[in-house]
Amino acid sequence: MEDNNKNSRRKFLDKGLKLGLATAIGGIGLSKITSKLNAKTNNKSGDEMELMTTDGTLIQVDSSEVMEVKHSEDHDKKYNLREGIPNRKFVMVIDLAKCKNALKCQDVCNKHHYITGDHAWLKVYKMQEDEDTAPYWMPTTCMHCDHPACVTVCPVDATFKRRDGLVLIDNERCIGCRFCMAACPYSTRVFNWSEPDYGETSEITMNMEMKHEGHNSIEYTGMPSIVGTVDKCDFCPHTIKENKLPHCVTACPNGVFYFGDKYEDTVTNGEESVRLSKLLRDKDGYRLMEGLGTKPSVYYLPPVDRLVDFEDGIKDYKEFESVDKPE
Amino acid sequence: MKASEKLIKDLAPRKFNKAGVIWTWTLVIISVLGIIAYIDQVIKGQVVTNMNDYALWGIYISNFVFFVATSFVGTVTVAVLRLTKNAWRTPIVRIAEIISLASIIMAGITIMIDMGRPDRLLYLFIHGRMQSPIIWDVIIIPTYIVISLLLLYFPLLPDLAILKKHFKKTKPKLSKWYGKLSFNWTGSVAQKAIQSKSIQIIAILTIPAGFMLQTIDAWLFSTLFRVGWDSTNMGAYFISGASVAGIGALVTVVYVIQKAYKLEDYITDYHYDKLGKLLALTCLIYLYFNINEYLLPQLTSKKEEITHTNVLFTGEYAPLFWLVTIGGLIVPIILLLFKKGRKPLPMFLIGLLVVVGSWWKRYLIVTPTLLHPFLPIQGVPESWHHYFPSLHEWTITIGTLAMALLIITILVRYLPVIPIQRTADEQALLETEENKKS
Numbered sequence: 010m011e012d013n014n015k016n017s018r019r020k021f022l023d024k025g026l027k028l029g030l031a032t033a034i035g036g037i038g039l040s041k042i043t044s045k046l047n048a049k050t051n052n053k054s055g056d057e058m059e060l061m062t063t064d065g066t067l068i069q070v071d072s073s074e075v076m077e078v079k080h081s082e083d084h085d086k087k088y089n090l091r092e093g094i095p096n097r098k099f100v101m102v103i104d105l106a107k108c109k110n111a112l113k114c115q116d117v118c119n120k121h122h123y124i125t126g127d128h129a130w131l132k133v134y135k136m137q138e139d140e141d142t143a144p145y146w147m148p149t150t151c152m153h154c155d156h157p158a159c160v161t162v163c164p165v166d167a168t169f170k171r172r173d174g175l176v177l178i179d180n181e182r183c184i185g186c187r188f189c190m191a192a193c194p195y196s197t198r199v200f201n202w203s204e205p206d207y208g209e210t211s212e213i214t215m216n217m218e219m220k221h222e223g224h225n226s227i228e229y230t231g232m233p234s235i236v237g238t239v240d241k242c243d244f245c246p247h248t249i250k251e252n253k254l255p256h257c258v259t260a261c262p263n264g265v266f267y268f269g270d271k272y273e274d275t276v277t278n279g280e281e282s283v284r285l286s287k288l289l290r291d292k293d294g295y296r297l298m299e300g301l302g303t304k305p306s307v308y309y310l311p312p313v314d315r316l317v318d319f320e321d322g323i324k325d326y327k328e329f330e331s332v333d334k335p336e
Numbered sequence: 337m338k339a340s341e342k343l344i345k346d347l348a349p350r351k352f353n354k355a356g357v358i359w360t361w362t363l364v365i366i367s368v369l370g371i372i373a374y375i376d377q378v379i380k381g382q383v384v385t386n387m388n389d390y391a392l393w394g395i396y397i398s399n400f401v402f403f404v405a406t407s408f409v410g411t412v413t414v415a416v417l418r419l420t421k422n423a424w425r426t427p428i429v430r431i432a433e434i435i436s437l438a439s440i441i442m443a444g445i446t447i448m449i450d451m452g453r454p455d456r457l458l459y460l461f462i463h464g465r466m467q468s469p470i471i472w473d474v475i476i477i478p479t480y481i482v483i484s485l486l487l488l489y490f491p492l493l494p495d496l497a498i499l500k501k502h503f504k505k506t507k508p509k510l511s512k513w514y515g516k517l518s519f520n521w522t523g524s525v526a527q528k529a530i531q532s533k534s535i536q537i538i539a540i541l542t543i544p545a546g547f548m549l550q551t552i553d554a555w556l557f558s559t560l561f562r563v564g565w566d567s568t569n570m571g572a573y574f575i576s577g578a579s580v581a582g583i584g585a586l587v588t589v590v591y592v593i594q595k596a597y598k599l600e601d602y603i604t605d606y607h608y609d610k611l612g613k614l615l616a617l618t619c620l621i622y623l624y625f626n627i628n629e630y631l632l633p634q635l636t637s638k639k640e641e642i643t644h645t646n647v648l649f650t651g652e653y654a655p656l657f658w659l660v661t662i663g664g665l666i667v668p669i670i671l672l673l674f675k676k677g678r679k680p681l682p683m684f685l686i687g688l689l690v691v692v693g694s695w696w697k698r699y700l701i702v703t704p705t706l707l708h709p710f711l712p713i714q715g716v717p718e719s720w721h722h723y724f725p726s727l728h729e730w731t732i733t734i735g736t737l738a739m740a741l742l743i744i745t746i747l748v749r750y751l752p753v754i755p756i757q758r759t760a761d762e763q764a765l766l767e768t769e770e771n772k773k774s
Binding site: 129135158198203330331 | 380381385389390393451452459462464465467470471474559711712715716717718
């Protein structure tokens with residue numbers, strides 16, 4: 010009984026497979042025939058065309074056989090929000106010797122990212138390692154680590170690492186557990202504790218309506234901010250996509266920020282372009298908390314041979330405020 | 337026959353007296369207040385809490401860790417005492433199972449309170465990624481809830497059948513429910529064989545599940561870089577801490593139930609003495625891991641570590657730290673070493689101390705670490721340098737604690753808190769042994 014059953018099942022499978030195969034072959038054959046028929050219907054217009062093949066030889070073809078083909082969609086060339094811009098690796102160099110706490114970087118960042126919370130994405134720290142060493146100003150952005158601790162711990166893939174080096178947040182996905190904030194050793198992440206208070210008639214709201222009609226778009230990853238989700242410095246993907254520099258780089262009056270491509274080995278601060286490897290070698294570039302193994306994409310040049318006095322920055326230093334409240 | 341009737345009468349669930357009713361309604365009111373506060377938080381956003389970008393987790397998380405820890409009591413008492421064949425556990429196992437179930441259910445609920453976007457809860461299942469410790473929690477907590485439920489339910493089956501019979505005339509409706517829940521338990525040999533085998537399997541399963549639960553909870557912290565969390569000690573530290581919190585809670589609840597139901601014949605000084613020794617043992621183990629956790633960083637004196645330990649030893653959190661360490665751990669150990677310390681009333685007070693200490697201990701694990709990040713705190717409002725829970729946070733947290741007690745209260749009201757069948761079996765066994773002797 011059981012044997013019989015097995016046999017019949019086997020037969021059924023066998024027949025099914027054969028039938029499927031036959032159909033597939035038949036289908037392919039049919040489509041071939043129809044395409045040939047199609048080609049034959051408007052056969053021989055009499056016009057001959059000269060074309061060059063990819064290896065450089067000239068051939069003559071009847072013009073009726075020339076058809077327009079669609080470009081194959083090359084995944085490597087398509088801009089995909091989660092994949093990033095292909096074949097690029099964005100890095101930043103921050104020259105601490107030049108920073109005098111002008112805070113233009115922070116102002117422009119707050120403005121263009123519509124930051125309304127109490128914690129700016131870009132901060133300038135008043136640093137002093139030791140009593141015996143000189144104090145200096147240290148701007149920090151998101152480090153866009155190559156081993157990002159935040160991405161490792163995100164339970165829902167809301168924060169992700171792109172192939173072009175950027176670490177971004179999908180705030181339509183974020184569940185607000187703040188595990189990434191606890192994971193980040195650079196305290197770079199901020200949380201939208203309340204509904205972002207843009208103000209209805211403010212420039213921000215109007216800009217937002219014009220630019221992305223109130224929706225999140227690829228160019229403006231993670232914007233506008235959404236209550237209950239995490240935000241952070243995004244390396245301005247909306248400007249680098251248009252081959253422009255991030256806002257902080259262009260806004261800095263002292264040329265502190267250099268931005269560029271590690272693969273091209275060049276970075277620029279908008280005024281001068283330099284070799285990244287040479288710059289890091291000559292000026293002893295380093296990364297913050299290298300020992301943690303996070304592999305940041307942001308390099309620092311030590312605050313040596315200072316061109317400016319540390320004291321000059323004190324007047325702009327605000328211990329408790331990094332974001333101006335909208336009027 | 338008379339003895340068994342008395343037994344059933346003593347142990348069958350009874351209506352609450354006036355104090356019991358007031359207690360229950362108080363819990364209901366506190367729970368409802370908590371729910372109202374939570375709804376307000378959902379509407380306004382977590383701005384109603386005092387958390388900020390630095391103190392990004394607060395008492396929601398420490399309360400969650402406390403619940404997870406307390407739920408460990410099912411593992412330590414029921415499973416471990418069963419496998420080590422400690423017969424004295426009989427009158428307290430059911431209470432332990434009830435606490436375990438209530439705590440783990442509340443742990444699952446409290447962790448959701450901390451979410452910024454509770455509306456996206458399902459994303460954890462749709463987009464979950466195995467590399468995140470939160471997903472490990474998402475897997476282990478429901479697993480532990482199921483195991484705790486089964487661990488409570490399977491040994492209950494014969495008792496439910498007894499209660500069905502007992503309430504047949506007096507409360508037919510209730511009796512019907514007991515009957516349905518008892519799955520037609522008749523006490524036949526085949527049924528008993530299946531039951532005891534199932535209980536054995538679940539009891540053994542509870543141990544790895546409980547250890548995993550506590551360890552994952554510890555790894556939520558120790559997988560991060562922060563000073564005070566980045567410690568290899570964390571897993572064992574949390575497991576031993578959970579034993580302390582769980583047994584502390586058990587002692588307290590056992591005392592209250594014993595007094596409320598007048599169960600002095602069943603839960604005796606002997607049981608308190610044994611429980612006291614168990615609590616002392618777990619406290620000692622926990623103290624050992626505490627020393628590992630705090631003393632070694634102090635000795636190696638790494639700059640960041642020493643900032644952290646100084647905040648605890650002499651700084652902002654020193655009063656709380658020493659209160660928790662001395663009041664919640666060292667004093668109980670000393671008192672429990674004496675026989676007088678293991679009498680019912682002292683045990684109850686020690687249990688309370690341990691539970692309160694355990695709760696604040698979790699606060700000390702979560703909060704101070706967050707307030708000492710690697711880069712200095714600058715450019716944020718001054719209030720962000722500190723953290724103390726807001727009214728919303730307190731209301732919600734106390735609400736969750738009340739809910740846990742409410743679950744325990746309801747289960748105690750409708751279930752026999754001391755296993756009837758097993759007590760009867762053991763008494764019969766004792767009698768036959770005595771008969772043999774005489």
